[in-house]
Amino acid sequence: MNAIYILWLREVKKYSRSRVQIIASLGQPLLYLLVLGFGLGPVFKKAGGGSYLQFMAPGIIGMAVLFTSVFSGIALLWDRQFGFLKETLVAPVPRINVMIGRTLGGATVAMMQGLLIVIVCLIAGFRPVSWVGIPVGIGFMAMIAIVFAALGTSIGSSLQDMQGFQLIMNFLVLPIFFLSGALFPLNNLPKALAFVTALDPLSYGVDGLRAALIGTAHFGALLDAVVLVIVGAGLLCLGAWRFSKIEI
């Protein structure tokens, strides 16, 4: 238990100390929010979709949580390169506890990042339909964070060095984001696209956030939660297994 806590604390400490990185990481979501939000807003309104900023804000929150959590998992590679990973791997602590501590730490950091984006969205003019939805939204952020932190840990445990990083970014993380319905409604999509978006775990995360924050949902909040819990449990198992196999 103590080991899980201290490794969780390590992630949180490192995050809170990297102020420059925190500010830098706000750049991309801000760009999406402002440029797309106000740029596509009029077209979206004309098409009868209502306010695009309202629609997109949950998607951008989901994006921030996705990126931060996957990268915190992949940061395992840095620990491998700079040697700290060895220190935790030879410690008399079951590896699963090491993995859980790291993953929960990464998920917590991703949630903090998500909350920052919530604040940015509120400043940009986003208004949740009811304030009661906020805690439910935080619950969905937590689920998204755990799912993708576990995915990041699985990837980080399986790669030897940073060379595969671009590949992961372009063929996994960005598709997860773009196919999630973060930027467009999932209704009336071409069949192929509808099929792929239904396979993307983030679709359910973003849908859950929309259900909580703006009161509209494609799949429904309950299905969203069930899918996220199942996928999260599966990825945690995968991550634990990959992590237990690490050799240095």
Add this chain to the structure above:
Amino acid sequence: MNAMIRVENLVKKFGDFAAVDNISFEVPKGEIFAFLGPNGAGKTTTIKVLTTLLKATSGTVELDGMNPATHENEVRKRFGIVFQDPSLDQDLTAWENMDLHGVLYHVPGKVRRERAETLLKLFELWERKDALVKTFSGGMRRRLEIARGFLHTPKILFLDEPTLGLDPQSRNQLWTHVKRQNEADHVTVFLTTHYMDEADRVADRIAVIDHGRIVAIGTATQLKEKTNTQSLEEAFLALTGSTIREEAATSADQLRQMAKMFRGGARR
């Protein structure tokens, strides 16, 4: 003889290359055992197999009667290690690195803080305990790694080239401390070093390894007698030849290089 470390016909291959090629040795409880060899001889690979970081290709390995491949956690409870290459978290402070280690090794809170303070003072890092490790010089980082290695008292202590980059004062502190732990708590010590005088001074027995094979094993005196030489350094050269070995840079080294370039300005 009560063997703390037992290695029999150990082979570790990376692809076709046998880094460790059929070695056998035993280290009895309470002995200080030195593993000497040129770069790339297989010293670190052997330590990695013993410390559960790598799985052996074939052969038997036992620490205190347990197999590191199958009883990982039992084995991990029995040893402490100072690695050859860095293993600190540079984004944490010296104190946090010590504390984290203590928690991972189940050292109770009060003892942990007391010992951390004593060790940081001993290795002259106390004034900088709240500074981030990335602001430390190479020597300070090395001293912190060693201080951290002594935070808990294991049954077996692995020291993989611990004195690399240390000044004579810290080296002296290190070996005094190792000797003391060995005498007071009967800690078995397995060390590798490139400094023959150190091996001569502290080790009860020495194994010389080259190209993944053990070429000689015995006390320093026995090795000198066997090779008809005056010093351990001469004995070592007689056993392993005088060609210089090249180690291929691993991807980790390459990445470290890259990271240095990126942070170059900020670091120093």
